[in-house]
Amino acid sequence: MSELSVTLAPLELPHDPVAQLLAPYPAAWQARSGNGKLDPVVSKPKAGFVLSDRGITLLTVLGLLGLWWLVSELALVPPLFLPSPLGVLQKFEAVALDGFVDATLWQHAATSVARVFAALLLAILSAVPVGILIGLSRRARAVCDPLIEFYRPIPPLAYLPLIVIWFGIGELSKVLLIYLAIFAPLAIATLHGVRRVDKNRLRAAQTLGATRWQLIRFVILPSAVPDVLTGIRIGLGVGWSTLVAAELIAATRGLGFMIQSAAQFLVTDVVIMGILVIALIASLFEYGLRWLQRKYVPWEGRA
Template sequence: MTTTRVAALRQPGDAGAAAATASAPAASAGPASTAPLKTSRFRIPGEGSSTAISVVTVAVLLALWLVVTNLGWVKPLFLPSPQAVGEQFLDYVRGTANDKPLWEHFAASMLRVFSAFALACLTAIPIGIAMGMSRWARGIFDPPIEFYRPLPPLAYLPLIIIWFGIDETPKILLIYLSCFAPLALAARSGMRSATQEQINCAYSMGASYTQVIRHVILPSALPDILVGMRIAIGFGWTTLVAAEMVAANTGLGQMVLNASNFLRTDIVVMGIVVIGVVAYLFDLLMRWIERVVAPWKGRM
């Protein structure tokens, strides 16, 4: 009786479904059902997964440096010992070295780099956004940016000195130019991060063009802009030595260049280590800002 009622409730189109249901146990009983499911072993490592490896790598490099220099395998003129570099660092921190204290060099370099970086953010990011939105802006700004971007800063440094003299302006301008290109290109690339589905969804909910730009496109572009800021601040620090070649009295780059003229390799290595550590701390700071400002990165 039950079978008769079920058959009466079925529509004519249910015959195929019934056949598929009836054949499902037979299909599952085949050899394919006994095969084990294969799962991918590939996993994307997190940022913290390599911290221990990095610490061990740094410790090994420091130990190798200590052994090589203390056993006399390399002359101190070419590679000073960690003890000599540490002594010079303490002398500069205390102000007992035959030079200005370290904090004066550090403050001068920070002022130059961050002044140029702030100017680059204020100009390059809006230009990059305009390049991503308008073909006119892209056609105007893309040729000069792509022309000077591959040029090393020392190539156009003499021209900047001729145009702007030897005061602080050419130093800041040189660092500014090294920060400008990666910021503009990152902002331009970020403007294309929003998918068409997100834009159409915002329009279907009654958003205006300005609201789509503000609430959809710019949040999608923000992670790329922050990455561009990380790259730009790194380029700014790499240009620091070249910028402070222009008649500078203070600055980390000037300290390194002045020490190299007197073959003070211990001061040169100390300055390089300070510049590298500060640059790494800046990168960590930018990563933290990126996590705080754009927590949705990789989830959209």
């Protein structure tokens, strides 16, 4: 019997399937090497000088200082209303050493920081538990939430006279005014942190026999820490903005008091200096809280 030999010719496709697949895409994606295989096209970064975020921030600050110096140097605004940066710096040194309205700059700053810090501590001790309670209990939310939302939009100057009538003109009124400004944003942030807790974690802890207190201590509170820190950051900003209003109440020391006293006598360089000192201290608080967020809750602290 003769053997049957069959020769199979290679099957040729009418079209290149890869080329057909890549047809709708840009030509840069269709680059091929000499052997017909696809070569990945990787865009190379262009060589050049790239500024970091800190560099951009530094340039922004220097640009603002340069614009301020230029306006004052060209006398576009009278020095009575806009002193030069050098004049403000000289006044800073004079007030730091010799004082202004019976106290040095450091005494004014220490008094204001103590008031804000006392108000912040009281707000943390009260607003965080209230926020947790509102987040866990519908009845507590029905009682507390309308009260917080009622007074939260009211500017501190509006209820300042009432605080003076009720609590007098001592330190209590000043700290209380700042405390009320910090309390609302901190309580609301804590509430949202509690409501964001993963339900699966709660069920897992309950399955393991955790009590209600253990749920709060080991599950709810750690999960709400990022929101609490955010609430503290927001509350501190509001608290510092309320400081000047708080030191309207028969104060004898404080940065807000110093600014108001200087404004009455048109000592503009002291006014600007006081504003810059408040901004500097508030920025230190802000960056300190950002550092805490990056250190202890890095998944939430990248702001």
